[in-house]
Amino acid sequence: MAAAGGESSIITQVQQGGPPINTLSDINADETITMDLRGTRFTLSRDELLTLPEFVLLSLFPNGLFPEGHMGGGFQDGDAVQVDYDPASLQYMLDFFRGVASSIPATTSEDGSDVVGVDPAAREQRDDSSRRAGIIVLREDLDFYAIPHKQDIGQEEMMDVKRAAAKKLLEQGGIFSGLKKSDEPGTTEAHLIEMLTAGGFNHDDHWGHRAGEPNKAVICSLALARLRSDIRGNEMGNNAVGMAQKLLLFWRKPARRCWWEGVELEGVEGVPQGQKLKVWIRRVWTLEMSVIGLR
Numbered sequence: 001m002a003a004a005g006g007e008s009s010i011i012t013q014v015q016q017g018g019p020p021i022n023t024l025s026d027i028n029a030d031e032t033i034t035m036d037l038r039g040t041r042f043t044l045s046r047d048e049l050l051t052l053p054e055f056v057l058l059s060l061f062p063n064g065l066f067p068e069g070h071m072g073g074g075f076q077d078g079d080a081v082q083v084d085y086d087p088a089s090l091q092y093m094l095d096f097f098r099g100v101a102s103s104i105p106a107t108t109s110e111d112g113s114d115v116v117g118v119d120p121a122a123r124e125q126r127d128d129s130s131r132r133a134g135i136i137v138l139r140e141d142l143d144f145y146a147i148p149h150k151q152d153i154g155q156e157e158m159m160d161v162k163r164a165a166a167k168k169l170l171e172q173g174g175i176f177s178g179l180k181k182s183d184e185p186g187t188t189e190a191h192l193i194e195m196l197t198a199g200g201f202n203h204d205d206h207w208g209h210r211a212g213e214p215n216k217a218v219i220c221s222l223a224l225a226r227l228r229s230d231i232r233g234n235e236m237g238n239n240a241v242g243m244a245q246k247l248l249l250f251w252r253k254p255a256r257r258c259w260w261e262g263v264e265l266e267g268v269e270g271v272p273q274g275q276k277l278k279v280w281i282r283r284v285w286t287l288e289m290s291v292i293g294l295r
Contacts, residue, residue, distance in 0.1 A: 035060070036080040040087035042094075051097055053137045053288040055254035060085055089222050092209040093137075096224045100133050101292050132293035134227030136200050136247055139286045140178075140207070142219040144169060147278040149271050157270065164269035165279055166212050166219065173206040175223050178261065178283055192257070199247045200225030227289070251289040259283045 034043045049057070060083050146165050148158060172178075179189040197203055207221040227247060261283065264276035271277050 034080040035083045037083045037085050037087040037090060041080060042087070042090065044094075048094075048097075051101075051290060051292060052093070053254065053290050054252055055139070055286050055288055056090075056093065056137070060090075086209075086211060086213075086220065088211060089209045089220065092222060093224065096208070097135065097290070097292065100135060100226055104131050104133055104293050132291055133229075134248065134251075135290045135292065136196065136225045136227055137288045137290055138175070138196070138201075138223045138225075140219075140221040141284040141286075142169065142178075142221070143282045143284075144217050144219070145280040146217075147280070149275060149277055161268065161270040161277065162217055164271075165265055165277055166217065168265045168268055169219055169279075169281075170210060170212065173210055173221075175201065175205050175207055175221075176203060178259070178281075188257075189259075195246055196225075198228075200228050247287075247289055249289075250287055251291060254286055254288040256284060256286050258285075 032043050032045050033049065034041060052060075061081075144165065146158070146162050149161070153161075176193055179193060193203070201223070205223065205225075208223045210219065210221040212219050259282070261281045263279050263281060265279055266276055268277045
């Protein structure tokens with residue numbers, strides 16, 4: 001993977017596989033696509049799909065947007081693309097994005113009427129920052145590997161212990177809780193936390209959505225924050241302003257970083273009282289910026 005910002009970068013660029021997502025341009029602006037996410041249906045317009053982060057689109061459509069036989073032919077009424085993705089996670093994202101979009105004022109003239117026929121060059125010169133909003137999209141994929149707490153444990157018993165371990169890990173909902181042990185000044189983790197908190201998160205924030213993947217020892221978490229637009233140098237320091245602006249480098253450029261960590265969980269069901277369960281955790285963070293209001 002290529003590094004974003006050199007070898008000392010806090011996060012590395014994602015080289016995603018699969019077909020390009022620009023096939024979305026093949027859908028008319030007023031056309032919709034219906035998706036079936038594990039039994040839950042969503043109907044979205046092309047414009048709304050285009051606001052979603054690229055790494056989310058790649059997760060929704062790992063084999064391309066159009067199923068076989070639909071390329072160039074649109075979608076028939078009642079058709080739904082089958083997607084293996086957590087519907088609650090997508091709903092959380094859609095609700096957040098729609099809330100931000102609804103807070104952006106419409107483009108109007110001074111007398112309050114809609115702007116029509118404005119010269120493009122003149123429009124570009126207008127201060128339109130109030131009609132755009134950046135959204136920080138942070139996802140964590142947590143894989144965990146439980147170490148048997150006794151030698152003669154059976155497969156079914158071990159599966160029960162893994163499920164109990166997943167419940168304990170789900171309770172750890174703080175976004176930065178997995179990084180707190182390594183947030184000494186000057187470390188990679190400290191730099192990442194500083195950038196995200198300068199941009200829109202708070203130190204004590206929790207994941208907006210956090211759930212285990214079916215039949216996997218994997219927990220997926222998602223957190224969204226609106227990029228702060230009220231930062232002033234005399235309030236947070238010029239360094240904080242620069243840190244927040246760095247997040248714009250991840251617009252349509254998903255980036256990833258991975259950590260390994262060994263932990264000991266207490267109070268895991270199926271493990272004798274007073275005994276800790278050793279678990280290895282791999283955290284993969286994916287970071288991307290989305291911008292609402294761009295045309």
